Amino acid sequence: MGNVHAKAPTEPELKGVKTSSAPAAKKDDIFVKFDKLPVRVQRVVVDGLTRTKDDIIIKEVKPLLSAKTFDELVQLSYNAKVKMERLGLFKNVVIAFDVSKDKRENGYEVLFEVSEFRRVRSGGIHTEISNNDGSLILGMQMPNIFGRGEKLDLHYIIGTKRTHGYKAHLKKPLNNNPDIYMGALAFQSHGEYPWSGYKQTDRGFALDLTFPTMFGSHNLQWEGVWRDLRALSRETSFSVREQAGHSLKSSLKHTFSIDTRDDRILPTTGTLWQTCQEYAGIGGNVEFAKQDGTFQWNTSLIWDTIFQVSLAGGVMRPLDPKASVNINDRFFLGGPLTLRGFNLHGCGPHSHENALGAEAYWLAAAHIYSPLPFRPGKGRFGDFFKTHFFVNAGNLGSLDFNDLNGSVRGLGETMRWSYGMGLVLYLGGMARLELNYVIPMRVQKGDKVNPGLQFGIGINFL
Amino acid sequence: MSLVVDSVQATLGASEPWPDDVCLFQQYQVEQITLPDYAQCLAVRTFLHMNGLRFRVEQRTNAEEMSPSGKVPFIQVGLYLVSEMDPIVAFVGTKGFSLSRELSDTERSEMRAYMSMVENILGNAELYMAWLNAEIATEVTKPRYGCSFPWPLRWILPWSKQREIRARLKSNDWADKSLDEVCAEVKVCCQALSERLEKKEFFFGDRPTELDALVFGHLYTLLTTILPGGHFTAVLRDFENLGKFCKRIEDSYFRLGGFD
Numbered sequence: 001m002g003n004v005h006a007k008a009p010t011e012p013e014l015k016g017v018k019t020s021s022a023p024a025a026k027k028d029d030i031f032v033k034f035d036k037l038p039v040r041v042q043r044v045v046v047d048g049l050t051r052t053k054d055d056i057i058i059k060e061v062k063p064l065l066s067a068k069t070f071d072e073l074v075q076l077s078y079n080a081k082v083k084m085e086r087l088g089l090f091k092n093v094v095i096a097f098d099v100s101k102d103k104r105e106n107g108y109e110v111l112f113e114v115s116e117f118r119r120v121r122s123g124g125i126h127t128e129i130s131n132n133d134g135s136l137i138l139g140m141q142m143p144n145i146f147g148r149g150e151k152l153d154l155h156y157i158i159g160t161k162r163t164h165g166y167k168a169h170l171k172k173p174l175n176n177n178p179d180i181y182m183g184a185l186a187f188q189s190h191g192e193y194p195w196s197g198y199k200q201t202d203r204g205f206a207l208d209l210t211f212p213t214m215f216g217s218h219n220l221q222w223e224g225v226w227r228d229l230r231a232l233s234r235e236t237s238f239s240v241r242e243q244a245g246h247s248l249k250s251s252l253k254h255t256f257s258i259d260t261r262d263d264r265i266l267p268t269t270g271t272l273w274q275t276c277q278e279y280a281g282i283g284g285n286v287e288f289a290k291q292d293g294t295f296q297w298n299t300s301l302i303w304d305t306i307f308q309v310s311l312a313g314g315v316m317r318p319l320d321p322k323a324s325v326n327i328n329d330r331f332f333l334g335g336p337l338t339l340r341g342f343n344l345h346g347c348g349p350h351s352h353e354n355a356l357g358a359e360a361y362w363l364a365a366a367h368i369y370s371p372l373p374f375r376p377g378k379g380r381f382g383d384f385f386k387t388h389f390f391v392n393a394g395n396l397g398s399l400d401f402n403d404l405n406g407s408v409r410g411l412g413e414t415m416r417w418s419y420g421m422g423l424v425l426y427l428g429g430m431a432r433l434e435l436n437y438v439i440p441m442r443v444q445k446g447d448k449v450n451p452g453l454q455f456g457i458g459i460n461f462l
Numbered sequence: 463m464s465l466v467v468d469s470v471q472a473t474l475g476a477s478e479p480w481p482d483d484v485c486l487f488q489q490y491q492v493e494q495i496t497l498p499d500y501a502q503c504l505a506v507r508t509f510l511h512m513n514g515l516r517f518r519v520e521q522r523t524n525a526e527e528m529s530p531s532g533k534v535p536f537i538q539v540g541l542y543l544v545s546e547m548d549p550i551v552a553f554v555g556t557k558g559f560s561l562s563r564e565l566s567d568t569e570r571s572e573m574r575a576y577m578s579m580v581e582n583i584l585g586n587a588e589l590y591m592a593w594l595n596a597e598i599a600t601e602v603t604k605p606r607y608g609c610s611f612p613w614p615l616r617w618i619l620p621w622s623k624q625r626e627i628r629a630r631l632k633s634n635d636w637a638d639k640s641l642d643e644v645c646a647e648v649k650v651c652c653q654a655l656s657e658r659l660e661k662k663e664f665f666f667g668d669r670p671t672e673l674d675a676l677v678f679g680h681l682y683t684l685l686t687t688i689l690p691g692g693h694f695t696a697v698l699r700d701f702e703n704l705g706k707f708c709k710r711i712e713d714s715y716f717r718l719g720g721f722d
Contacts (some may be wrong), residue, residue, distance in 0.1 A: 226615060234530055238538070245524030246619060248612050285612045 037070035042100045042107045048114040052089050053147040059176055060084055064110055073097070077110055086178040087149035090114040117143040127430075128157075134457075135159030149173045157189070162199075165189025180211045195345040196327055197236035197354035198244070201228045216258035216273070224250045224284070229328055237352035243326050251280035261298060265459065266369070266386065266426045268306050272296040280329070281319050288325045290316035294462075306369040306386075310462040313362040315399055330357030333396040334416075334448070336456025337432075339363060340392055341418030341440035346448030348396035362411065363394035365462045369424065384426045390436075392462065393417035417441050422454075433457045480557055484517040485538045486510070487525045494523060494610060495534075496603050497687055498588040503535040505679025506550055510537075511715040512670045513559045523610035547581075551672055561671045569666055573673045576658065576665070580673070583651040584680040586636045587644050587694070593627040594637060597690050641693065649697050652681075656701040663710065670711070677704075678711040 044061045060080045067073035074097075081093040092115045100107030121141045128135050135157050142152040155167040167187040174180045185206040192199040204225030211218055226248050231241045254277045261270030274294045281287035292314035299307050318325050332355055334342035349356045369386045376382050395415040400407040422436030434456045443449050488503040489495040495503070510517055517537065522528060529536040529545045536545030537553075544553045554560070562570055592603045604620035611619055631637040639647075655677060658665055665673050681704055684694045698704065 226618075228527075230527065231530070234543075238543075241528050241543075242522075242524075245527035246611060246615055248615050283612060 038106050039067055039070050039073050039108050040104070040106050041065050041067055041073065041110060042102075042104065043109040044112070045109065046112040046114060048090075048116065050116055051119075051147045052114075052116060052144060056087075056089070056148050056176060057084075061110075061112070070108075073108065073110070077112075081112070083176075083178070084114070087173055087176065088143050088151050088178075089116070089149055090144075091117050119145075135163055145170075149176075149178070159191075161192050161194070163189070163191045165191075165202075174209075181209075183208045183210070192232060194232060195332070195343070195355045196357070197232045197240050198327065199230055199232050200328060202226070216256055219253075219255040221253045221255070222251070222282075223253065224248070227328060229326075235352070237354040239351040239356060240327060240354050243328075247286050247326065247328075248284035249280050249286040249329075250282045250284035251278050251286075252282060253278045261296070263429070265429060265432045266424065267296075267298045267308070268300050269298050271298070286326065286329065287319040287323070288316050288329060289319065290314065290329070292331075296462075301368075304371050306367075308365075308367040308369065310365045310367075311363070312462055313360075315360040317359065317399070317401065321401075325359055327357055330359060331361045331396060332357045333361050333363065333394055336436070336450075336454045337434060337458050337461040338365075338392070339394045339416060339418070339462075340390065340420060340436055340454060340456075341438035341450060342416065342443075343448040343450050346450070347394070347416055347444075348447075350446045350448070358396045358398050360399045360411065361394065361396040363392070363462055365390060365392035386424045386426070387421065388424055389419075389421045391417065391419040414444055416443055416447065427457075431457055431459050432461060434461075480515055480559070481540055482516060484515070485520045486517050486535050487520050487522055487528060487538065488535045489525045490521045490523060490610075494606055496607055497592040497683060497689070498585065499526075499534050500687070501584070501588055501680045501683040502533070502547060503679075504683055505676045506535050506537070506547055508678050508711065508715060509547070509551065509561070509672060509675035510554070512561055512675055513554060515554065515559060547676065561669070561675070562666070564669070565666055565671065573666055573671055576655070576673050577676055579651060579654065580676050580680060583647050584684070586631065586634065587648050588680070588684070589627050590631060590636055590639065590644050591689070591694065593624050594631065595641065595691070599624060601690055645693050645697050648694060649700075652698060652701050652704060656704055659703050659707060661703065674707075674711065678708055682708045682712065 041064050044064055046057055046061065049057065060083055064073065064076050064080065067076050077095045077097075081095055084090055084093055094113040096111040096113065098109045098111065100109045119142060121143060122139070125136065125138050128137055136159065138156045138158075140154040142154075144150065145152045150170060150172045153167075153169040153171075155169075156165075157167065158164045165188055167185065167189070170184045172182050174182055183206075185208070186204070187206075188201070188203045190199070190201045202225050204223060206221055206223040206225075208219055208221035226246065228246050229244050231244055255274065256276075257272070257274040259270070259272045259274075261267035261272055264272075272294065276290075276292045278288075278290040278292075280289075292312075294310070294312045296308065296310040301307055314331050316325055316329070316331070332345035332348070333339055334347035335344040339347060345355045345357075347355075348358050367388050367390045369388045371378075372382055372385050372387060377385075393415055394417075395411045397411050397414070398407070399411075418438050418440040420436050420438035422434055422438075425433040425435075427433055434454075436454050436456075438451060438454050440449050440451050486503070486507060489499065491500070507517075507519070525534050525536075526532065530543050531545040531549075533546055535550075536543055537550060539553070542553070544550050562573060565573065591598060593599050604617075604624065607620040607623055608616040628637055636644075655665075664670050665677070681698065685698055685705065685708060688695075
């Protein structure tokens with residue numbers, strides 16, 4: 001971050017009033033009584049522009065001309081600097097104030113020395129951990145590609161389970177507001193889903209709009225994706241094989257989230273509320289409406305223990321009542337970070353070892369996290385470990401919309417639940433790792449149960 | 463690997479008799495299936511009929527993607543899926559059904575030679591005609607192949623299939639042939655078949671063999687499918703005994719129980 005350099009005008013009685021409005025100012029900056037000093041900004045110079053467009057800069061620095069006092073000028077300049085940096089225009093902005101050259105009364109000049117990003121920046125190599133699957137991402141970024149804060153991200157992803165894919169994501173802030181942006185995404189990816197015995201190649205295109213509101217953040221997305229589903233092997237069940245082939249999903253999706261948690265992997269306080277509606281069937285040959293939601297509440301108790309409650313649920317229905325939703329859009333349940341005590345996606349209907357998924361699910365979990373007993377490594381590595389006790393319950397099934405009460409009761413009656421305890425390891429803001437001893441208490445026929453020790457790694461958990 | 467799986471599967475399947483719920487999967491016959499695929503499906507169906515085996519034809523738009531080998535037709539016998547003519551013949555053989563059991567070794571190898579000739583020449587000629595002949599590909603094959611998909615898959619998938627077929631025909635030197643050369647090949651093949659058949663009822667002895675099923679599958683398809691240009695129909699018209707052969711097989715295996 002750049003500093004604000006202020007050159008004091010030569011006035012006799014200089015008294016130490018620090019420019020409180022400039023948080024980036026250091027203690028050893030000159031102390032001047034600035035706040036009421038009258039100013040007239042005569043020139044604003046922005047030096048170092050090569051590809052950033054003038055109009056966007058003018059819009060950001062124009063408010064400076066209306067500054068009446070020096071204090072205001074510093075404040076406005078700082079705002080402009082922060083805004084331009086947040087828009088992803090510059091990697092560094094240094095502001096310098098000077099009295100204007102023509103020596104008019106109270107005349108000032110402001111100089112922004114900006115340094116733009118290089119055209120292509122290596123996004124480096126990093127790893128991403130999704131549920132029980134790790135992937136390596138090779139990235140490249142082109143910041144400020146068209147000169148108005150647009151950012152292009154190119155990714156190549158290669159993962160365990162033979163996942164691989166490419167992704168190009170262009171983001172553009174709208175109306176010079178870094179919080180409201182449009183995105184365009186093109187991708188191709190291939191993945192294997194051994195629990196269901198199929199593999200799939202996705203090729204698609206998406207457009208989205210992200211904007212904040214008073215209550216939380218919204219994301220509206222249209223996605224068109226061509227999916228090529230194939231049986232994974234000769235052992236794949238016929239019920240899965242029947243669904244092989246090409247499908248084109250064109251869907252509108254709305255995601256709303258409020259996240260006040262202090263950490264998304266191991267929060268100690270705060271609430272997460274996230275809902276997602278998807279409507280597929282605007283063109284294409286995949287037609288369903290889907291609703292999914294997650295709620296999580298964390299609170300700290302005595303002795304550094306944390307109490308956490310999570311709820312999740314979802315329901316979908318095909319637009320044509322006689323049709324059914326394909327396996328690649330269905331809900332699955334079970335796994336070492338969600339419904340513990342069951343194999344990954346091991347709950348619900350199966351056909352010859354292949355999970356078929358279902359059209360509705362619910363899931364609830366309660367945890368009590370506490371530090372390690374006797375607190376070894378306190379303040380150091382010990383803080384990355386927690387012990388937890390948990391109870392989780394859930395069910396997966398289909399809702400019959402003609403007999404809603406009955407099928408909802410059915411989803412309650414045939415529920416699965418388990419409890420246990422274990423260790424949670426916080427992996428540097430990236431993922432969590434759990435080693436649990438789980439006792440499944442209620443299972444249903446066909447479930448793949450994993451009693452005893454269970455190991456899980458991932459970001460999403462309940 | 464897949465050969466081992468095939469043979470293991472064939473041996474495992476052998477212990478059970480022919481079940482009642484055997485299904486043969488293919489694309490929709492009226493709207494969707496392409497000429498070469500139809501010929502393959504008809505050959506297999508004729509073969510099963512000749513063995514007197516019961517089966518049901520299931521038409522699925524995604525039959526090709528469902529098939530373990532990516533080609534139609536395939537049959538489902540209990541838990542086993544077997545696709546394409548040769549593996550199906552072998553599989554049915556392990557169940558104790560064979561059309562060529564009574565042939566001598568020399569005859570059997572002769573039959574195999576004819577079969578591979580038919581599969582090579584007629585199979586490739588059908589692919590050539592359906593996908594590489596610009597007029598037929600645009601007017602018939604591609605619209606049919608893409609008919610079950612929404613736009614833009616409706617044109618992407620036929621286009622990529624055409625590329626795939628072109629690459630396959632390039633590798634065996636068929637892609638560079640002219641239409642006349644292809645017709646000449648077909649003529650040579652039919653000439654050989656016609657000479658073998660002469661005035662007899664079947665190619666070998668007085669009972670149908672796998673060769674009869676295969677020849678019927680291909681020739682019947684070529685004779686009855688009306689394509690722009692009508693090149694193959696014109697070639698086949700010269701071989702009267704082959705035409706009669708097709709009529710005979712059709713009458714005895716497809717007329718009685720209706721056309722499936």
